[in-house]
Every structure is written in structure tokens, then in C-alpha cells.
Amino acid sequence: MITVERLTKHYGKIRGLEKVSFRVAPGQLTVVIGPSGGGKSTLLRCLNGLEPFDEGRVRIGSFEVDVRPGQGQSGLTRLREEVGLVFQSFNLFPHLTAQANVELAPRVVKGMAAAESAALARDLLDKVGLGGRLDAYPHQLSGGQQQRAAIARALAMDPAVLLLDEPTSALDPVLTRDVVALINRLYLDNVTMLCVTHDLFLARYICDQVVFLAQGRVHAQGSIESLSQQRDDPSLQAFFGRGAESGVAC
């Protein structure tokens, strides 16, 4: 369960997030959509503690997030054990193999035994379809494979929720299909996920709820159909209008 209440984040006079509130039930996939610069990535970075927020409350499961400036590393480490984050540009460690990328955090951060973390990494990479590429370095993997390895790396910490920041936007359509299929499989396995994306296929066919974020505010939430029908919000109209022009409208 993720509960976000009146989450506010400002960068000086620039509004990053303004009183953002929504909930994600356990085992659900919520998709956050909206125009670029609307605060989607900032939201995920606040939920993971990469950015301290100014006001509001965030609960991840039973854990109350407190990442205001001055909080210690122990709180952050505990938070990040609860919240896995997958980045748009994969961000695998280039000097480590796929297996080493996945097993490093469980071993170092959680103190798992080396043999146990290695076995966990092999299992997870097998689960995401990379069982045969354990010893490959990131540059030897395709974009889709790198993203799947990055998802395996996030899952290795056994997080209560998985945050995905535009996981398919750096991929071509074929590779996107692989990653979407993996997200769908995780969804069917009841992994709680919050996914920022421009991929309306996820929003239309897989997720339970869509949150529309623009100018740092939640303008609407519900099903993709209900959002696309709303005619009273200029941001929504502009977003779906642009989507229709570029051929990705629902």
C-alpha cells in the first residue's frame, strides 16, 4: 500500500509538486501520466528519498517516509529496502556483470550471505528472461535486456513497492513489448507498482488506476477512459489531444 497525502515539493520558487494525494492498494499497478515537466519523476524521487519533500505525508506499507533534510542514513536505507526504483536509462553499473549488478545490494545493504545473494540474483535474472546472460556486462545487453536486468536489480531488495520511471521510453517498440510483458507478469504476481510512463498501452490494458499529473498537481485520477472523457480540464484536453495527434491516444 502506498498512501500519498498533500505531498509538496518546491525548488526555490518553482513548484515541483503541489499537494499531491493518491493511494495505491497492495498488488495494484497505478500509472502516472502527464506532460513532460509535470512532476512525475520528482514524485518518484520523493517517494524513494532521492529528493527530500517540503510538506505532506507518505506511507509505504507500514513505513512512514521521513526524508526531510537532516534525516539520517538509517531511515533512508530502511525506506529504500521498502521501495525499489527503476530508471528510464537503466543505470546499471557498467563495471559489473548482470549477476553482480543484481546481487550487490542484497549482499552489501541487507547483509545477505554471498552464496545466498548470488542464488537470488540468478533466480531473478532467470525470472526476467536473462538466465543465460548472467555474466554479460551491461554494454553487451540490448536496451530491453538492460531494463529487465534493472528491474531484477530493484526486485532483489524484495521491496514492498516497485517504482518505475518511464521504463520503456528509451526502448524501441520491440524491446518495449518485452518490458511491458515483464511488468504485466509482475502485476499478475501481485507486485505493488507505481509506474510513470508515456506508454498508454500500460494505462489502458494493465493498470488499475491512472493518475494524471501536470504542473505538479493531480488533475484527475481513475480509469484511462474516464480521464480521456473529461472535457473540463484544459491540461487533460491538451494531453489527450497531443496523444491523438501522435497516434497514441486511447
Added chain:
Amino acid sequence: MLNALGAVLHDALQASLGASFTADLIEQGPLILDGLAKTLWLAAGVSLTGLLWGVLVFRASTSSHGAVRRAAKAYISFFIGMPLLVLLFLMYYGLPQWGVRVSPFMVAWVGFTLNVGAYNAAYLTTAYSGLSRDELDAAAAQGFSGGQIFRLIVLPQVLRQSVPALTNQVILNLKDSSIVFLIQVTEFFGRMQELAATNFQFLKTYLLAAAVYLVLVSIIVLAARWLERRVALPSGAV
């Protein structure tokens, strides 16, 4: 007639000096070898301590504390900006005025370490600036502490990236060690100076010294190339 006599005298003098050079070289051989050992010991030692000190200064330059970061950067600028010989003279002649007396060899070692550490820190900082910040965010997002990110993600990459610069610095350390005879450290070049002063065969003496440095540098270059191949980042990495 006079010309012929001059030529004979010249040849005789040359032969005499040549014999004298070889004899002096053999006679002073043990001292020269002792100097060579000091040179190698100093170059290897300051390469190691300079690397360790450089890593510490680099770590400080990436600290989350602004004051520590600024102090590290000021240190790098200061010691790169100060000529090594000035630093050695400052320590060798200046410290005794404050009542601090250390051996010339220790002055050389500490002075070199302070200087080389600054250069090594600068090489590592340059490599660090090429690392993806998103990669560091990814590590933080997984719960790694700042120290763990530095040790497991940053350092392995910047050290490997910096191998060419760091091994060039080892070569510089060897060559620069020839100045420490100016603070009375009787290393290889100092001993060669003594040899030249004994028989005035400056050309032969300094050519021999240059040949010895060339052989040593060639060995370091070969070792450096081997190391570069062995620890190179996987192709395509940063």
C-alpha cells in the same frame, strides 16, 4: 708537425680519461648501486603513498559536506600550483627553523607524497566527472550509503579509468626523484653527480644516467600497458 703532436696528445688524454672513467665507475659502483636502490625505493614508495593520499583527497573532494569539499579542492590547487622543489626546500630548510628536524629522505618522501597525492586526486576527479550521476542515484535508490557508493561504484570505475594517468605519474615520480640530491639525499643521480665531479667526464656520466633512467622507465611502461589491459573497464562502459 704541431698539429700531429696535438692529435697524439689529445688521443692519449682521451684514452687516459676513458680508463679513468671506467675505473672510477667501478670504484664508485657500490655507492651508485646504493643510490639506485634509494631512487627505486623512493619512487615506488611515493607512488604508493601518493596514490593512497590521492584517493583520500579525492574522497574528500566528493564529500557531501561543502567545507570538506572546498578544502580538498583548495589542497589540490595549492600543491599542483607549487613547484615540487620549492616544497622540498620549504620543508628541508624551513621546518628546522620551527624546531622540526627530519631526515632528508623523509622530507623527500613526505614532500613527494603531498605533491603526487594532489596530482592523483586531480586525475581521479577528472575520471569522476565522466561518471553518470544517474548511476549514483541508482545506487542510492538501492540503499547504499555514501561510503559504500564511493567504495563499490565510484572508486573501481575511476581507478580503472585513471590507470594511464596514474602510471604516467609513477614515471614522473621516478624521473623527478633526481632532484632530491639537492636536499642531500644521496640517490642515483646524486651519486652520478659525484662520479662526474671525480673525473669530469660529464657527457659519459650523464649519458649513462640517462640510459639507466630510460631502462627503468621502459620497464614501468611495459608494466603499465599490461595493467591497463588487465583492469580496463568492459568495452563500452562509461
